[in-house]
Amino acid sequence: MSATIPNANGDTMGSPAIDYPPSIIALVSAAWTTHANKVVLRYPDADDEWIDVTGAQAQAHVNAVAKGLIATGVSAGDRVAIYSRTRYEWTVLDFAIMSAGAIPVPIYDTSSTPQVDWITSDAEVSVVIAETQEHAARAASVAADAESPITRVLVIDDGALDDLALAGASVTDDELAARIATVGHDSLATIMYTSGTTGRPKGVRLTHFSYVRHIAGIHDEMRPVLFGEGASTVLFLTLAHSLARLVQIALVASGMCIGYCSDPSKLVPAMQSFHPSLVLAVPRVFEKVYNSAEQKAAAGGKVRVFRWAAKQAIDYSKALDTEEGPGFGLRMRHKAADALVLSKIRDVLGGRAGWAISGSAPLGDRLGHFYRGLGLTVLEGYGLTETNAASHVNRPELAKIGTVGPPLPGIEVRIADDGEILLRGEQLFEGYHHNADATAEVVVDGWFHTGDIGAQDDDGYLTITGRKKELIVTAGGKNVAPAELEDRIRAYALVSQCVVVGDARPFIAALITIDADALPGWLQSKGIDPMTPAEAAKDDRVLARIQKAVDRANTAVSRAESIRAFRVLDGDLTIDNGMLTPSLKVKRARVLDTYGDVIEELYAAKRAD
Incomplete structure (x- = not known):
């Protein structure tokens, strides 16, 4: 297909026509053919030693798994969910599902059973490929409902990809090519679910053309980053998030070497052994x-x-x-x-970065x-x-x-x-x-x-x-965007999260949480005996230091926008307690509702001063 590239202002007059690849699969296959003998993917073994995968090997693995999906009953247009952390198998599955003519639906590995239920029902997912037995158990409990569209749950850690490759041995290259040919520019490439900061996640429909068009522009504008000698990166952001997903495809299509890190606790040693650019x-x-x-x-x-x-x-x-x-x-x-x-x-x-x-x-x-x-x-x-x-x-x-x-x-x-x-x-x-x-x-x-x-x-x-x-309008009519204050306060080593409040209130205030990981080192550096985050939230020495961070943040805004009072919460905002999305964004409405009493006490105490 020939298409015209508009410039940044949307003007297509005089722009050259470009033949975009017909699909993500064509884009990826072209890159892996070009880099057939180059290491394009790396993943850690049980001893955290890197295993190298060349372009030819990656293509063969994707094809084998795609054939297995076809052999086990996945039809063109079917929805197949990937319920896993970021890892090498995630990428193989993503491209294999597309190669089978099906539509991959990412699910955050931190998603609860009700969230899995909503996404699989809304997207009409027939097959869930889960990372662990724990993930599989959640998916299986959803599948047990007679109204669930799920018919099968496969487990990566139990050898699901090997089993699929074995099952696909009877599927010919021509049959696979016929499936790939069913996918074109207008075909649905994926349904990406929003992180749900303001309610139930919505399924965002993105086509193959959306990706191939976007990646062409990214490659043109980011050549020094993507095509430099020895270009490489360690991928650890969750692939269920749209940014990591887009970057994954763009980097594969550029031939950059990607290393996978599933465990955040191993990120630093992974960086030090991988040497990403x-x-x-x-x-x-x-x-x-x-x-x-x-x-x-x-x-x-x-x-x-x-x-x-x-x-x-x-x-x-x-x-x-x-x-x-x-x-x-x-x-x-x-x-x-x-x-x-x-x-x-x-x-x-x-x-090297x-x-x-x-x-x-x-x-x-x-x-x-x-x-x-x-x-x-x-x-x-x-x-x-x-x-x-x-x-x-x-x-x-x-x-x-x-x-x-x-x-x-x-x-x-x-x-x-x-x-x-x-x-x-x-x-x-x-x-x-x-x-x-x-x-x-x-x-x-x-x-x-x-x-x-x-x-x-x-x-x-x-x-x-x-x-x-999120714009806050104080009782005095002052409009306050909370992000600048929150970012500045969160930059202090002792602070994990900050939520600025004050809508329809006489002044701006904040809810602040302690960074449990940073707390021990901070206490030691100040010569203070160890304490828990809940104890630190009430300690005068800790509060005095956080007050200094608040004071510094206030210098960036006007008096009317400044934080006049704050409260340090006993616990942190996390994905597990429902205060953060899987992409680590604060669910502001949930925080304001949960800590409504704390906010009322904060303003009452200030009025009593």
């Missing part, structure tokens, strides 16, 4: 790396050296954005900081400058599941810290009168599965209403200022 993460990961380094320095009595080095990195990065650049003195201080501290943090990330991509939430200026100052340029991006994960990303040739970059090719942007970001383009979703009303609410006259508020500069670089639904 690209780090793909969400802001919380970058915060954790920074905070862990600071706490390690504090435990060794070198926290002042660390903070001095961090300041040099930030100052150096900021100076790069000036016409004169870093002066001689700053260059010398930066060089010393690199020898003392910064190089050690690079080593934690494997020592020069690029990083961050999405899902705002990174913040401080961390953006810090990482660029240590030699890792973070290309912050933006998008939603409905925009096929990414609508914007900073470019290698010009990364403006504090922005999410310009739109990717084919994406048009409009800022509404109330500041809401509106998008349209060929990459966007075709609608919500079984939910025409919800689709009509967000797609008006061809424009997708993101619900986010932002502004563009003269270069088209977008800055996100908050969520429209």
Whole structure:
């Protein structure tokens, strides 16, 4: 099929026509044929040693599993769920299901039985391929309901892929090719379920053309990152999330080598043995790396050296954005900081990483400058599941810290009168599965209403200022976007989460949680005896330090927007207690409802002062 590429403004006049591959499978197969003898995928064995997979081997494995799906009754158009952590088998299954003409439906590995029930019912999933027996048990309990569409549950850890490959031995190459031929640009590639911050997850329908069109633009704009000599990354973000899913396909199609890490506790050693050139993460990961380094320095009595080095990195990065650049003195201080501290943090990330991509939430200026100052340029991006994960990303040739970059090719942007970001383009979703009303609410006259508020500069670089639904209007009529305050407070090593409140209230306040992982090192560095997070939430010394973090955050906003009171909660916000989505976004409405009494007490106590 020949299609015309619109530019960033949507103008197709005079643009060249491009023959896009007919499907994701064609895109991936072309890459693996080109890189037949190159290692394109790596996964750890039981001893955490890397096992190498070449392009030819990956293609053969996908074909064998696809034939097994066909042999065991999966028909073209069937929905097959992948209920697993990120791992090599996830990628094989994703492409094998598509090769069989079926539609993969990702399910977060942290999803509960009711969530599995909703997704499999809404998407009409016939087969669930689960990672572990625990996952399988949840899926089986759903399948036991007579109204469930699930007919089979397979288990990766029990050898499901080997069993499928064995079963597919009777299926010919021609039969597989015939199945692949049923898939074209307009075919449904996947149903991705939103993380559900504001209610029941919605199924986002994305076509094969949405992906192949999007990846063509990504490859054009990100060539230094994706096609550099020895380009590689460790993939640890959950593939059930739209960002990781898009990146997986884009990286496979580029020929970049991907290593898989399923266990977050093994991420650092995986990075150090893999030596990736690209780090793909969400802001919380970058915060954790920074905070862990600071706490390690504090435990060794070198926290002042660390903070001095961090300041040099930030100052150096900021100076790069000036016409004169870093002066001689700053260059010398930066060089010393690199020898003392910064190089050690690079080593934690494997020592080779020069690029990083961050999405899902705002990174913040401080961390953006810090990482660029240590030699890792973070290309912050933006998008939603409905925009096929990414609508914007900073470019290698010009990364403006504090922005999410310009739109990717084919994406048009409009800022509404109330500041809401509106998008349209060929990459966007075709609608919500079984939910025409919800689709009509967000797609008006061809424009997708993101619900986010932002502004563009003269270069088209977008800055996100908050969520429209999360905008707080105080009793005095002041509009406050909570994200900036929350990001600044969460940057403090002792803080895990921060939720700013104050809608229809006389002033702004905050709910804060303690980072249980950082607490022991922080206490040790301050000469304080060990305590639990619940005990720390009531300790005057801890509260005094958090007050300082709040005070620092308040310097970035006006008096009317500043936090006048806060409460430290006894426990953290987690996926397990339903306060975070699987992609680690705060379920704000759930938090406000659960801690309603705490919020009332907080305001009552302030009034009584």
